[in-house]
Amino acid sequence: CVRILDEELGVPPLAETMALHEAILNRELVLPGRAESPPQGLRAAPVAVQSPLVERESAWTALQNACARAADHGQLIVVEGEAGIGKTALAAAFAAEYARQGASVITVSCFEGETALAYAPLATLLQQAAAKPDSRERLAGLDRAWLAEVGRLQPSLLALHAHDLDVRGADPFVAQSRFFEGIAQAIDILLAGGQPGLLILDDIHNADNATLDWLNYFVRRLAVHHLSVMLIWRDGDTPADHRLRQLAGQCERQGNATLITLERLSPAAVVRWVEQVLEGAGADTEELARRLFAESEGLPFIVAEYLNLLAGASLLLPDATWPAPGRVQEFLLARLAPLTDIARQVLSAAAVIGRSFDIDTVTDVSGRGEEETMSALEELLARRLVTESGADQLDFSHARLRQVVYGDLSRLRRRLLHRRAGDALAAAARRGSSEEEIAGLLAYHYQLGGEHTKAAHHAFAAGERARRVYANREAIGYFEQALALGADDICGARIHLGDLHTLMGEYSRAEEPADR
CATH class of the missing domain: 1.25.40 (Serine Threonine Protein Phosphatase 5, Tetratricopeptide repeat)
Structure with a gap:
């Protein structure tokens, strides 16, 4: 990819380009007017100047409503779409706003290279919790039987209890259920707060089978835990018979699931985005937006990468050649x-x-x-x-x-x-x-x-x-x-x-x- 970046662009990124790139990653939000009747005091969807959240208002409202319903019987939320459509960006922006309102949010990513590692995302979650004083304090209040089960994945947490914990294997017919419930209880206590907590599992299609087994157990008991679980997956990696889709379908039939499918941006949305980013730049934003939509075909990731180049003014000339940005090349490869x-x-x-x-x-x-x-x-x-x-x-x-x-x-x-x-x-x-x-x-x-x-x-x-x-x-x-x-x-x-x-x-x- 370094070779491609050098051949396509020929220069290292400009300081302005890197600054805009960091702003996109940090999702600096500008809040518009309120949506109709936002539940639980959540504000309407922020439309970020440098973030691909334009034309995501309906998805934002669906997230609001789903989290509000979680207080009654829990809620499974699915955010799906093709690669580069902005699933992670939407989830991260919503998580930040939801946390600002006082809710506890945990986000864990599943990585493609870890599909052979049992419970890899759950182990990561517990490892991160063990490293935070406030999370360790919460886990210290966990029943010692459940803490013993959690210690199977994160042994350092066993030290939270004053007495030695018995981590010997139980009856094989009940051992897995006890272990699953121990992890569930740990997540429940970590997400305790003024509003229903939110667990986000990004790129869940990369999860190992053991994690999916636990997820199946946990989601079926969301009504007990009164929180939301957001699953983010690429639709191309989750065929119709995938167990994740089967789980979501069952929850949807029971009335405790919200499915959100993100689509590509319309030309009007790209115009809005370009106008926000280039406000005051003196550029012909309509012409740039038209050309940007033609190049990106409405895929937010590619729009964002071209806007990185626009920040350096290299594409503001009407006859400028538009090379594919280096990260777009990496993304497609x-x-x-x-x-x-x-x-x-x-x-x-x-x-x-x-x-x-x-x-x-x-x-x-x-x-x-x-x-x-x-x-x-x-x-x-x-x-x-x-x-x-x-x-x-x-x-x-x-x-x-x-x-x-x-x-x-x-x-x-x-x-x-x-x-x-x-x-x-x-x-x-x-x-x-x-x-x-x-x-x-x-x-x-x-x-x-x-x-x-x-x-x-x-x-x-x-x-x-x-x-x-x-x-x-x-x-x-x-x-x-x-x-x-x-x-x-x-x-x-x-x-x-x-x-x-x-x-x-x-x-x-x-x-x-x-x-x-």
């Missing part, structure tokens, strides 16, 4: 890391084909079998890296994602895949008697695939077709491409160029081809 080898090969083939691609073509270009390709595409769909756009047609979920996948290919691999793409598209076009219609596309793939003779042939055909539909500027480009690649009919290409320049009133250029 991280999404590719869990893919199987075959899925990565199929995605690479798709990146060479284009933003949109069909199943037959990507099968041919990837070099994989039909069954392998279908399995890979199902994996890519599940992770929301690609989306279905029609019968047998798919798209990349984001244009930047395709660029990152393509840029990560070696030059030799690109050349091979472009050559395959040209052959596959040409064969499909011949079957449909439409090869001329995609001549320009074939010229593109064959040129990048090192097949210059084929590229020149199709560039010439594309030029003729463009001229027939009065696309004169495009026709000139194709005929020039054909000449550069060594077209067989050099004389014909030059005559076409002369005629086209004459039609466009470029008489001096019209004479150039004839003089060569």
